[in-house]
Every structure is written in C-alpha cells, then in structure tokens.
Amino acid sequence: TRTTRPQRLLRAVIINAVRGDPDSVIRAIDHFCKHTEWAMNIGDEKGAILDSVVMETSPSTVLELGTYCGYSAVRITRLLPPSTRLITVEMNPDYACVARQVIQHAGLQDKVCVLEGQSADLIPKMAEMFGIQTFDFVFLDHWKDRYLPDIRLLEDCSLLAQGSVVLADNVVCPGTPDYLNYIRSNLNYRSRFYQAHLEYTRVLDGLEKSEYLGCRQGKRQ
C-alpha cells in the first residue's frame, strides 16, 4: 500500500536532516513542503512568530494541541531551557508515531511527551498526570472547531494562570471564528493578532496571541 504523507515527510527528514540538529529538521520539513508536498505544519513564516512568542514567554510548562508530524513541537522545544518539557496531544496514532520519530531525529525526545488521545479527554487529567498546576504557554493547532471548547475546558480545569499565554494558529485560514469572537470579547484575556500567510502559500492567515489576565467578570461591551 502507498505511504502516507506523514511517512513521506518523515523519510525526507531522515534523508536530509542532521540527526540531533533541530534546525536542520525544521529546514528539511519546510523544504519538503515547499518543493515536494504541502503539509499542514505551521511553516517558516508563522513559525518565526511562534518562536518569538515562546522566547518572550520563556515558559516552564508548555502544552500543544495537535502534534501532527511534530514540526511545531520541534520548533517550540528547541527554544526551551534544559529542564522544561513540552506536552503535545495527538489523537491519530499514525501521526503520533511519525511525530515521535521526527522529534527523536531532532534529538529532543527527552524533552517532549507525545500524549495520544483527544484533547477533550486528556485536558481534565493533565494536572494529575504531570503533577502541574497551570500551563505558562498553550499552542492551539488541532481541529479548528475544538479551539473554543478546549480553551473553556482549560479555564474550567484551572490550567491557566495570570500571565499564561495562548497562541492559536489558523485564525484566518481555515479560520476559527467562534474562538476569535470569544477570546476578543472576553475581559479575562488581552489579545493580539499577528498577520501572516498560510504555510507555504500566499493565502492570508494569522496567529492570535492571548494573555490570560486572571478571572475577572463579564464581557467587553
């Protein structure tokens, strides 16, 4: 049977990237997606914005929803200090298997936990599973109709603290209108939009960064 796109992406990483070098893994995936086969990684343009937000947040606890092939897991984790871990949630076992190999090729396997399952099921168990209280940084890049229910779930599970930063991919394309409406009208968040382009294309897209301000009241009028 034919290989899958994630398997072909992994092969490109194994062939072209230097083992133990995260930047070469990132370059190999971006080259593959630009010249061989498009894939839904955040990509180099939005990836640079992701890098800058991670660096300015310098988080101790990090959650990613939607691992896919592990591209953004490598981008994020390569910037984290030695003792910091990334927890990334992937519901598709085949994608999780590819992602673990991409992350391992980058030499970051000791700093990343690829958690298999649905975010809705796993978020309520995070605190207990990992002995954490809150996440300093959350990256949303899974099903676009799960951004809103999952941010609400993170709030309900008290997994956001004052100063926690939530960064959402694809708020323009494919778009997450219900999430954007919620987060921009909610006094508990201060949000900023970063205009960019859909990975490897000229289509407009963007990232929404939202800082949790703590639990205040009401909606913006």
Ligand SMILES: O=C(NC/C=C/[C@H]1O[C@@H](n2ccc(=O)cc2)[C@H](O)[C@@H]1O)c1cc([N+](=O)[O-])cc(O)c1O
């Ligand atoms: O649809 C998109 N992303 C959906 C990603 C979904 C990923 O999240 C996982 N997941 C993990 C846990 C869950 O609970 C649910 C899903 C899924 O198994 C998949 O690996 C998308 C689409 C375009 N596009 O141009 O069409 C561009 C992008 O940047 C995108 O991110």
Ligand SMILES: [Mg+2]
């Ligand atoms: Mg995306």
